[in-house]
Amino acid sequence: MPEGTLAENLRVVDGPLSRNKLATLRDETTGTPEFRRAMRELALVMVAEATRSMPTRTVRVRTPLVETEVEEISGPVCLVPVLRAGLGMLDGALALLPEATVGFMGLQRDEETAEPVEYYVNLPQNIGDYLVLVLDPMLATGGSLSATLTKLKEYGATWISCLHAVSAVPGVERVTREHPDVTFYTAALDPGLDERSFIVPGLGDAGDRLYGTL
Numbered sequence: 001m002p003e004g005t006l007a008e009n010l011r012v013v014d015g016p017l018s019r020n021k022l023a024t025l026r027d028e029t030t031g032t033p034e035f036r037r038a039m040r041e042l043a044l045v046m047v048a049e050a051t052r053s054m055p056t057r058t059v060r061v062r063t064p065l066v067e068t069e070v071e072e073i074s075g076p077v078c079l080v081p082v083l084r085a086g087l088g089m090l091d092g093a094l095a096l097l098p099e100a101t102v103g104f105m106g107l108q109r110d111e112e113t114a115e116p117v118e119y120y121v122n123l124p125q126n127i128g129d130y131l132v133l134v135l136d137p138m139l140a141t142g143g144s145l146s147a148t149l150t151k152l153k154e155y156g157a158t159w160i161s162c163l164h165a166v167s168a169v170p171g172v173e174r175v176t177r178e179h180p181d182v183t184f185y186t187a188a189l190d191p192g193l194d195e196r197s198f199i200v201p202g203l204g205d206a207g208d209r210l211y212g213t214l
């Protein structure tokens with residue numbers, strides 16, 4: 001997906017700060033504590049960007065001087081980390097959105113087929129009332145995200161944005177086409193996948209690097 005042909009619902013968040021965090025994440029010499037910290041900090045950047053498109057409402061407050069109009073995000077937010085690796089972005093997201101509800105989507109790719117296998121789902125029943133932010137550092141084939149979005153829509157979610165550290169072009173093409181009503185934010189857009197469906201250049205297995213299970 002060369003520049004200029006990016007899907008309309010894809011935003012590449014590639015300012016100096018996210019590039020800097022990605023540099024740490026991509027480097028194979030980065031150990032688990034530093035990797036975890038960089039992922040948390042990248043989540044702060046991504047959430048700040050993704051919340052720009054959230055609807056707001058005007059409310060009145062009193063400053064120490066006068067009454068004035070201010071804006072606040074109009075609606076509760078539900079964060080949905082895709083287990084495990086999505087948990088690496090949760091703490092950063094909660095730092096900016098401390099009142100958010102958290103739903104969980106448990107998926108693990110089959111190592112042979114790279115197809116996602118669902119093992120745990122815990123989402124609010126009234127998720128249709130929420131602005132939903134899906135957290136998952138890696139978007140590779142798009143299979144895990146596609147399953148997540150299908151499940152969220154089955155539960156009634158309508159406003160959904162997805163936040164990723166690294167996305168591969170084939171996966172992005174799939175999810176942006178299948179879900180034109182969802183907005184996808186990624187810090188990096190990598191060209192492809194290897195024979196095991198790992199993103200190249202990528203950063204390796206995000207879950208293993210976050211939790212030391214290499």
Ligand SMILES: O=P(O)(O)OC[C@H]1O[C@H](OP(=O)(O)OP(=O)(O)O)[C@H](O)[C@@H]1O
Nearest residue numbers: 083084085108109140141142143144207
């Ligand atoms: O786009 P896809 O091809 O579906 O690949 C992306 C998925 O792979 C990783 O999870 P993984 O299955 O490794 O589980 P883990 O987070 O528990 O390690 C990642 O966090 C995504 O959920």
Ligand SMILES: O=c1cc[nH]c(=O)[nH]1
Nearest residue numbers: 140198199204205206
């Ligand atoms: O490159 C990849 C692909 C899927 N999951 C990961 O953690 N990394």
Ligand SMILES: [Mg+2]
Nearest residue numbers: 205206207208
């Ligand atoms: Mg993994």
